Amino acid sequence: MSPDISTRVGQIALxxxxxxxxxxxxxxxxxxxxxxxEGAGALVTKSLSKEPWDGYPNPTIIGLKNGYxxxxxLSNPGAPYFAKMLSQNQTIPIIVSLxxxxxxxxxxxIKQFENVKILGYELNLSCPHVEKVGLxxxxxxxxxxxxxxxxxxxxxxxxxxxxGLGSSDYLETVRTACESGIDGITAINTLRxxxxxxxxxxxxxxxxxxxxxxxxxxxxxxxxVYEISSKFDIPVIGCGGxxxxxxxxxxxxxxxxxxxxxxxxxxxxxxxxxxxxxGISKYMEKKNYGKISEMVGIAKKF
Amino acid sequence: xxxxxxxxxxxxxEKVVDxxxxxxxxxxxxxxxxxxxxxQFAMVWIPGINEIPMSVMVSQENGKAAFTVRKHGxxxxxxxxxxxxxxxxxxxxxxxxFTIKQxxxxxxxGGTGLVPLIRMITFLKKSDNVTLVMGAxxxxxxxxxxxxxxxxEGTKHKVIVATEDGSYGEKGLVTDVMTKLxxxxxxxxxxxxxxxxxxxKVVQIASENKTHVEASIERMMKCGIGICGSCCFGDVMACxxxxxxxxxxxxxxxxxxxxxxxxxxxxxxx
Numbered sequence: 001m002s003p004d005i006s007t008r009v010g011q012i013a014l015x016x017x018x019x020x021x022x023x024x025x026x027x028x029x030x031x032x033x034x035x036x037x038e039g040a041g042a043l044v045t046k047s048l049s050k051e052p053w054d055g056y057p058n059p060t061i062i063g064l065k066n067g068y069x070x071x072x073x074l075s076n077p078g079a080p081y082f083a084k085m086l087s088q089n090q091t092i093p094i095i096v097s098l099x100x101x102x103x104x105x106x107x108x109x110i111k112q113f114e115n116v117k118i119l120g121y122e123l124n125l126s127c128p129h130v131e132k133v134g135l136x137x138x139x140x141x142x143x144x145x146x147x148x149x150x151x152x153x154x155x156x157x158x159x160x161x162x163x164g165l166g167s168s169d170y171l172e173t174v175r176t177a178c179e180s181g182i183d184g185i186t187a188i189n190t191l192r193x194x195x196x197x198x199x200x201x202x203x204x205x206x207x208x209x210x211x212x213x214x215x216x217x218x219x220x221x222x223x224x225v226y227e228i229s230s231k232f233d234i235p236v237i238g239c240g241g242x243x244x245x246x247x248x249x250x251x252x253x254x255x256x257x258x259x260x261x262x263x264x265x266x267x268x269x270x271x272x273x274x275x276x277x278x279g280i281s282k283y284m285e286k287k288n289y290g291k292i293s294e295m296v297g298i299a300k301k302f
Numbered sequence: 303x304x305x306x307x308x309x310x311x312x313x314x315x316e317k318v319v320d321x322x323x324x325x326x327x328x329x330x331x332x333x334x335x336x337x338x339x340x341x342q343f344a345m346v347w348i349p350g351i352n353e354i355p356m357s358v359m360v361s362q363e364n365g366k367a368a369f370t371v372r373k374h375g376x377x378x379x380x381x382x383x384x385x386x387x388x389x390x391x392x393x394x395x396x397x398x399x400f401t402i403k404q405x406x407x408x409x410x411x412g413g414t415g416l417v418p419l420i421r422m423i424t425f426l427k428k429s430d431n432v433t434l435v436m437g438a439x440x441x442x443x444x445x446x447x448x449x450x451x452x453x454x455e456g457t458k459h460k461v462i463v464a465t466e467d468g469s470y471g472e473k474g475l476v477t478d479v480m481t482k483l484x485x486x487x488x489x490x491x492x493x494x495x496x497x498x499x500x501x502x503k504v505v506q507i508a509s510e511n512k513t514h515v516e517a518s519i520e521r522m523m524k525c526g527i528g529i530c531g532s533c534c535f536g537d538v539m540a541c542x543x544x545x546x547x548x549x550x551x552x553x554x555x556x557x558x559x560x561x562x563x564x565x566x567x568x569x570x571x572x
Contacts, residue, residue: 025531025539027567034537046531052566058345058353061525062393063308072530077567199312200349200389266529269542 003284005277007292009257010183010235011158012119014093016041017280017292018248018273021239021262022097022122023047029085036092039273043092044260045082047099047124050108052078057206062195067214068263069195071129071207074099079109086116099124101132103150110154120157123147125173126164126189128211135166141176148180160237164189174228184235186260187224191217214263215241222254229255229297243267245279255297308527310347310391315384321445325414326382327359327370332392335367339399340422341518341546345526347391352377355523357417358395360424372414396526397545400516404430405490408483410476410504412437412496416446418518419495423453431458435479441470477503484511498572502559505549515549522563534563
């Protein structure tokens with residue numbers, strides 16, 4: 001019998017442990033359907049705001065020798081538009097990512113999704129390149145507390161918080177989130193970074209500073225997942241530089257119950273989900289694990 | 303195609319050719335882009351302004367590449383205004399390309415959509431019989447006619463120009479010419495690039511005539527490398543799954559010919 005690769009992130013049940021990370025391709029129901037068919041266990045939408053955002057002018061994403069640098073600027077069609085689009089959804093496991101500055105932004109958006117079939121929400125407390133949202137919210141414990149409290153009061157589905165490395169201790173953000181009733185943590189977002197073209201002496205991204213993703217940030221993300229799952233009794237989703245099944249397994253061993261894949265979609269395209277799922281399955285067979293939960297966090301026993 | 307990474311590489315403009323009062327071709331040296339397949343594109347960085355996808359034009363010189371740009375918005379106007387010695391950044395090539403078939407081939411293009419079709423010509427066999435139909439609003443906006451004839455020299459070919467106001471060539475749309483051509487000819491394949499409404503009609507006509515057809519489509523593009531999702535077109539991405547799709551795929555895509563997405567991702571009608 002082949003191993004069971006289904007998993008649970010708290011109350012969220014997933015057929016497969018590989019999710020599409022927020023910000024990647026997540027703009028239409030048709031695309032979500034395709035990625036689900038191609039192996040993703042769940043799809044996280046682009047971070048939605050109250051109103052449509054155009055994002056920054058290009059260049060917004062560039063590749064580096066290793067990894068990617070982006071400051072897209074959270075372009076998205078807005079929560080009301082997106083909720084209407086998702087209202088036709090019946091079968092696709094979608095997690096809605098939300099971005100905002102104050103509790104009212106989030107509660108307004110959650111109202112839009114009241115009658116839409118979704119698995120849960122992921123609050124973006126960690127985008128490193130847009131002012132007054134993302135990391136700037138994540139770095140403010142008071143705000144994190146009031147936002148999560150109000151979201152939890154409104155939401156009928158589980159709520160995750162996506163954290164990143166800002167100017168404050170990210171473990172304090174996690175602590176606040178846990179104390180405020182969060183259902184799970186996604187770690188981590190991109191890391192603040194920049195690139196300068198030496199010929200023109202110009203920062204390449206139009207926003208100058210953006211976020212680094214891909215293989216270079218993986219060891220940082222593994223460390224964060226390990227720390228969070230060691231210090232708090234909270235389900236964790238690992239995210240950051242996963243591009244192979246070995247990477248995914250590493251996150252599971254560090255304490256993640258599921259993983260998110262982002263930059264590797266650009267590198268390997270849509271087949272990346274089934275490739276990693278198959279690799280995990282073979283690893284489990286070889287190591288005699290019947291369920292994902294048997295391997296979650298076992299690196300911590302050493 | 304092998305490429306090391308996706309960081310813009312700075313190149314210097316070596317030559318600028320006026321095609322029409324609003325269309326120019328700019329030339330620069332780049333080994334990689336000089337060899338791209340027809341339909342492939344590059345992301346072109348105009349420092350301080352924007353970065354836009356551009357289909358790679360033929361340069362007719364080893365190691366050189368070119369872009370043909372029509373001034374339209376801020377970025378294309380800036381690119382159009384670049385002079386010899388100015389610098390731009392390029393990354394790529396990206397995307398797939400037209401499938402190169404043999405025999406009786408029909409190429410239908412409008413405006414700067416002619417670029418991948420002109421590039422296509424340089425990949426065809428001497429034995430192919432090429433008919434190129436090019437459309438423009440008026441005589442002043444016709445370009446690449448001479449170049450197409452030059453590139454097709456010594457082969458059996460026809461270059462037909464259609465202008466909407468009848469000021470040059472045949473009066474009417476390229477699709478009118480195409481319908482007439484299909485009444486008297488059989489084609490082995492049709493290739494098209496230009497305004498989407500035009501391509502939609504071309505694909506319909508070819509399909510009604512049971513002829514293989516491919517179109518290179520355009521969408522709002524940010525990353526060009528299958529990450530941001532801006533160029534989503536039904537359940538595919540123009541940058542990574544395309545930009546070239548066959549007629550069967552296109553006619554099954556409910557967005558083809560009707561809608562495209564804005565910068566925020568909202569579907570707008572054409």
